Amino acid sequence: MANLTGSRTVxxxxxxxxxxxxxxDLDLVPEWxxxxxxxxxxxxxxxxxxxxxxxxxxxxxAQLQVRLLFSYEEPHHIAWTRVGGNLRSLEGSWRFQxxxxxxxxxxxxxxxxxNNRLALLARTLRGPARAxxxxxxxxxxxxxxMARAQRATTDTRCP
Numbered sequence: 001m002a003n004l005t006g007s008r009t010v011x012x013x014x015x016x017x018x019x020x021x022x023x024x025d026l027d028l029v030p031e032w033x034x035x036x037x038x039x040x041x042x043x044x045x046x047x048x049x050x051x052x053x054x055x056x057x058x059x060x061x062a063q064l065q066v067r068l069l070f071s072y073e074e075p076h077h078i079a080w081t082r083v084g085g086n087l088r089s090l091e092g093s094w095r096f097q098x099x100x101x102x103x104x105x106x107x108x109x110x111x112x113x114x115n116n117r118l119a120l121l122a123r124t125l126r127g128p129a130r131a132x133x134x135x136x137x138x139x140x141x142x143x144x145x146m147a148r149a150q151r152a153t154t155d156t157r158c159p
Contacts, residue, residue, distance in 0.1 A: 003114045006138030009107040014149035016096045019104045020075040022148050023094045026050040032148045034140025045072070052083070066090060089113030094145075104149075108142045 012019055022028075026039050027050070036055050043052035049072055057064045066085035072078055075096060082090035095107040 004112040004137065005110065007107070007109045008138040008142045009105060010142050010146055011099060012104045012106050012146045012149050013102065014104060015102055016075050016098045016104045019096050019106055019145065019149050020078070020094075023078055023096075023145060024049055024072060024074070026053055026070070032144035034144045035137060036141075042067075047072075054085075062086075087112055087114060106142065106145060108138055108145075110137055112137070 022032075026041065029036050030038055035057050037058050038056040039050070040054040041050040041052075042054060043050070045051050049070070051070050053068050053070070055066050055068055057066060064086040066087055067083050068080045068090070069083045070078065070080045077093065077095055079093040080091070090110070090112050092110040093108075095109075097105040097107075099105050
């Protein structure tokens with residue numbers, strides 16, 4: 001059972017391929033994500049994409065270190081799950097759907113099961129405070145991806 005959840009869908013003025021490329025380039029995620037502040041890649045797949053990473057996260061209520069296992073279904077889906085670290089569980093995903101050749105509907109979902117140390121804090125979050133934390137967990141990555149993807153239309157340094 002998740003203690004904290006967040007989900008957000010946004011339309012991005014960039015093609016699916018660009019959105020996927022930015023989200024899948026885990027080495028650069030700390031530059032735009034807003035929650036993940038550092039990534040150390042431990043393993044990569046045959047395409048060179050990170051599949052096992054250690055992350056540092058600033059999750060609004062605590063600093064966390066979490067090991068994540070990633071899977072990719074290019075260009076429409078990226079999923080990750082916790083395999084170690086400060087949380088009991090963490091499941092997340094990006095889904096990308098073309099609205100037209102130049103616009104993408106991007107959906108970010110996150111479910112977090114906190115450990116004993118954070119459980120009391122999670123139980124005390126109620127009403128607007130809980131909604132604010134859950135919104136921040138989903139909004140920061142979505143806003144960061146959208147800004148990066150839309151900037152990439154004129155910035156050749158972005159994927």
